[in-house]
Amino acid sequence: MTKKPIYFNHDGGVDDLVSLFILLRMDNVEVTGVSVIPADCYLEPAVFASRKIIDRFGNGVNLDVAASNSRGKNPFPKDWRMHAFLVDALPILNESGNVVTPVAEKPAHLHMIDAIRNTSEKTTLLFTGPLTDLARALDEAPDIEDKIERLVFMGGTFREDGNVHEPEHDGTAEWNVFWDPEAAAKVWKTNIEIDLVALESTNQVPLTLDVRERWAMDRSYIGVDFIGQCYAMVPPLVHFKTNSTYYLWDVLTTAFIGKTELVKVKTVNSIVVPDGPSQGRTVETSDGRPVNVVYDVDRNAFFDYITELAKQV
Numbered sequence: 001m002t003k004k005p006i007y008f009n010h011d012g013g014v015d016d017l018v019s020l021f022i023l024l025r026m027d028n029v030e031v032t033g034v035s036v037i038p039a040d041c042y043l044e045p046a047v048f049a050s051r052k053i054i055d056r057f058g059n060g061v062n063l064d065v066a067a068s069n070s071r072g073k074n075p076f077p078k079d080w081r082m083h084a085f086l087v088d089a090l091p092i093l094n095e096s097g098n099v100v101t102p103v104a105e106k107p108a109h110l111h112m113i114d115a116i117r118n119t120s121e122k123t124t125l126l127f128t129g130p131l132t133d134l135a136r137a138l139d140e141a142p143d144i145e146d147k148i149e150r151l152v153f154m155g156g157t158f159r160e161d162g163n164v165h166e167p168e169h170d171g172t173a174e175w176n177v178f179w180d181p182e183a184a185a186k187v188w189k190t191n192i193e194i195d196l197v198a199l200e201s202t203n204q205v206p207l208t209l210d211v212r213e214r215w216a217m218d219r220s221y222i223g224v225d226f227i228g229q230c231y232a233m234v235p236p237l238v239h240f241k242t243n244s245t246y247y248l249w250d251v252l253t254t255a256f257i258g259k260t261e262l263v264k265v266k267t268v269n270s271i272v273v274p275d276g277p278s279q280g281r282t283v284e285t286s287d288g289r290p291v292n293v294v295y296d297v298d299r300n301a302f303f304d305y306i307t308e309l310a311k312q313v
Ligand code: AGV
Pocket: 013, 014, 015, 016, 040, 080, 128, 129, 154, 163, 174, 175, 176, 243, 244, 245, 246, 249, 250
């Protein structure tokens, strides 16, 4: 089987770290690099957790983890950024007592340039956080654009409601675009093929109690227990829907890489609003650039797929 080369840039949330685990378990992808941007996380615990996940679940894969030195415009809430500390502290990631996977010498955007150049085939980019490192990599090395197969990005929405509920914002944006709207706008201006796993589809995979129970019942599998423990850090508030309702945003985006048939895709021409009260909003407009929007998902097939991957540890 030919394996797809994937470079993964994430921002250390619970679902970003679970995504790294799921990605490492796929037999049809080859991970060529991993980097972490301190958006929805603090950098140090997210880099540690990533290295430990590669150690524990990467089957001996030879990777290093690059830390980003990028900064965004609109910071994530501290409560959410704390989650990386909790994942990093999980006993299952600390059993061996040492960390083998090294930290890369170069910062994320330069690390990504090297990984793309050093891979003979074209690379698929998986971004489950803001696009800042990609925008910077393209500034630094415009030549890499031709070696990017496509960008698979968790971000954006064409619904009226986004998921940003912040002062001075009108609520129409999704967080990963909102954190650095200018970076997203810059990437929109390239010719890179973009697959957008937008809130349209991620809203269809909330972390419901039945899923938590399924993972609890299968916790004798180490990989399933790992996922269950991770998601226990973002507990459900069952009596009402809130801003803290957790969806499998990034895990769906990652699953789409391994199994495209899980979702439905349509082309939308769009732009990114770079500033003002709607900053970070993705807007459909006929003179915008085409993006492939993942707007629908087979929910059961998705949960079956990731649970099966987790069982094979
Ligand atoms: O907007 C979704 C992105 C995803 O990449 N992140 C979380 C996922 O990693 C931001 C986010 C939105 N709502 C959140 C988020 C919440 N309630 N808790 C933590 N992060």
